[in-house]
Amino acid sequence: MGLGIINLGLIALVAFLAGPISHFVHITGFFLTPNSTVLGEGQHxxxxxxxxxxxDVHHYRPANLLFTACEDDKTRRFSWFPPLGSLVPLKAQGSIHVVDPKTMKSSRLAFENFQGPFVTHGIDVVGDPEKSDAVYIYAVNHMPNPAYFEAGEPRDVPKSQSQIELFHYILDSNSTRHVRSINHPLIKTPNDIYAISPVSFYVTNDHFYRDGLMRLIEGVWRPAKWSDIVHVQIADLSKDAPIEASVALTGIWNNNGLGHGRTDNEVVISSAMGGEIFLATRHESNHSISIDTSIAFASSLADNPSYYDDPYRSDSHDASGFLVAGVSQAIRLLANAKDPNALDAVQVWYTTLNSRTGVWEKKVLFEDDGSRIRTASAAVLVPIEPKDGKKLAWLFVTGFMSESMVAVQVELD
Incomplete structure (x- = not known):
């Protein structure tokens, strides 16, 4: 009887662990052989x-411009970048860039009224309601915390003073004006931003723990659904205007990126280690978010999502869909995080809704072994006028350790 109970217990334990282990193996690319997408003849x-x-990168469609926040240096990420556990402080200031998809040129914007450290991560862009030729830019900033490093490294003080920076940018100008910094006790491990207006936004905390063993466990143990999404409301755009914040959603494992969806109220949320995105609705009455459905992908982490709205849709073919980029061999990421010369393979997934079957059809739109682009954390599509009946687009891919954003032409069949 005793052995029988033990055997049943072992069987139950194996059954309990089989699903999470299988998921971990697939999502982290344990057995994956990296491939590189072969481009069309004459393309590069x-x-x-x-x-x-x-x-991160966002396509601001009203002006047909891409906005991104960059480190501008190939070495800084390997010293100080709290999301990857790199915690050797340094003084560094990244910048906001505007990329023109017509010329494939990037313009680095000078800062006005901003001198502090700027360690970049997620961003979002929202139009200025008072000026059609201007936008507001929200950007995560993981600056080192002076209260920790200049005070003898007290245990109860976090190493990073992560906060949100708000900038104002007039289109086609060469600089962006810093409006204010936004910090709040609920903003702990910010990753990505969903802008509603110049005074209202959502931000993901991708972990509950900032560092240490528990953060590692949180990243690999599926039941550790401790991250959350916070709604932030600013009274006005003055430097010291009061800030109110509330938790909008909990219960997603390692919620990471945020994206705008098919409607003004749709929020796209990614679970990085879950390898899936959630389509959700934001509620203006109380700023909460409710999940409507989820879309799981077969491999790779799910980082920042984006939505492609097909301007050439027809009754017979609508190429509108969601993109999500991610590292496809995350099993190597921690070891590679301190190595400037390592390669990290990537995949960009693309999913469209089959209107006849109601099924989300998924495919890998682009992948690389890390030689053309190292890491992928965001991707957007910019449409090209159809040729010979083919729907084409420029796919822009960028990563937190990529030396350059990459653009490739893809066919959306």
């Missing part, structure tokens, strides 16, 4: 100059 990747270690 276009490397956008001066886009070093740009973790």
């Amino acid at each position: 990747p276009i490397y956008i100059e001066d886009t070093i270690h740009c973790e």
Whole structure:
């Protein structure tokens, strides 16, 4: 009887662990052999100059411009970048870049009224409601915390003073004006931003623990659904205006990127280690978020999502869909995080809704073994006028340790 109970217990334990272990093996690319997408005849990747270690990118469609935040240096990420556990402080200031998809050129914006450290991560862009030729830019800043490093490294003080920076940018100008910094006790491990207006936004905390063993466990143990999404409301755009914040959503494992969806109220949320995105609705009455459905991918982490709205849709073919980029061999990421010469393979997934079957159809739109682009954390599509009945687009891919943003032409069949 005793052995029987033990055997049943072992069987139950194996059954309990089989699913999470299988998921971990697939998502982290344990057995994956990296491949590189073969481009069409005469095509080659276009490397956008001066886009070093740009973790996020957004397509601001009203002006047909891409916005990104970059480190501008190939070495800084390997010393100080709290999301990867690099915690050797340094004084560094990244910058905001604007990429023109027509010329494939990047313009680095000078800062006005901003002198502090700027360690870049997620961003978002929202139009200025008072000026059609201007936008507001929200950007995560993981600056080292002076209260820790200048005070004898007290245990109860976090190493990073992560906060959100708000900038104002007039289109086609060469600089961006710093409006204010936004910090709040609920903003702990910010990753990505969903802008609603110049005074209202959502931000993901991708972990509950900032560092140490528990953060590592949180990243690999599926039941550790301790991260959250916070809504932030600013009273006005003055430097010292009061800030209110509330938790909008909990219960997602390692929620990471945020994206705008098909409607003004749709929020796209990624679970990085879950390898899936969630389509959700934001509620203006109380700023909460409710999940409507999820879309899981077969391999790779799911980082920052984006939505492609097909301007050439027809009754017979609508190429509108969601993109999500990620590292496809995350099992190597921690070891590679301190190595400037390592290669990190990537995949960009693309999913469209089959209107007849109601099924989300998924495919890898682009992948690389890390030689053309190292890491992928965001991707956007910019449409090209159809040729010979084919729907084409420029796919822009960037990563938190990529030396350049890459653009390739893809067919959306």
